[in-house]
Amino acid sequence: MRRCCEILTELEEDVKKLNEKIEAFKLEMGCGEPVEPPEPVEPPLNETKIGIVVGHNSGDQGADNIYGESEFEFHSRTMPIVREKLLERGYDAEVFYRPSGVSYDDQCEQIANDMDAANIKIAYCIHFNSYDGSTNGIENLVMNNCTVKSTTMAKQLADELHSVYGYNLRGEDGAKTISRSDNGAGMLISIQNKGIDCTLVEHCFGDAPTSRRTFDDENVFTAAVANGMIRGT
């Protein structure tokens, strides 16, 4: 009977040969030592450029929320933050402000032209509602002749806000269809005439105490809006 250490030496030889074979095979197949990973590159921006229109303007600021801040003030501060969040996630976006001191029709025309020039593909006009202090809910408006995509955008943003805040969905799953004579129709018509899908967002009733959480944590609000917009792309 051979001595134990002899057998061990033989086995070790076998292992060595096998390891050499493995290394040779790795080289042949190009799976040897890993090479250094390349520097990360900036991801290309998504081609769906998002336009955000702050509702109202500096001269006519819209309704006030429970803290006495106007739609225009609140959204002038929060929408650039939404834009930053979109950019961080690889989506190009731009915030638009309506001019004051000109007619509503002129405001609509200017916004539509600016969006067209900026190559915007989908647009959100941002507002909050106001009624009797006790009504709340999400109501994103779309034109009765809008694209399917516009309705999807309205519903996706409503669904995201609903999942964060639990506010009820008004209209059909948070999307409410309007006609030419309704408030906000002029802006939607002007924008969609440029071939841009759009919805007018009423993300809550700002005068209702039940909407307080929207205004108490702007980080949550801006993250929810950015998420909802991305879901609509």
Ligand SMILES: [Zn+2]
């Ligand atoms: Zn408004």
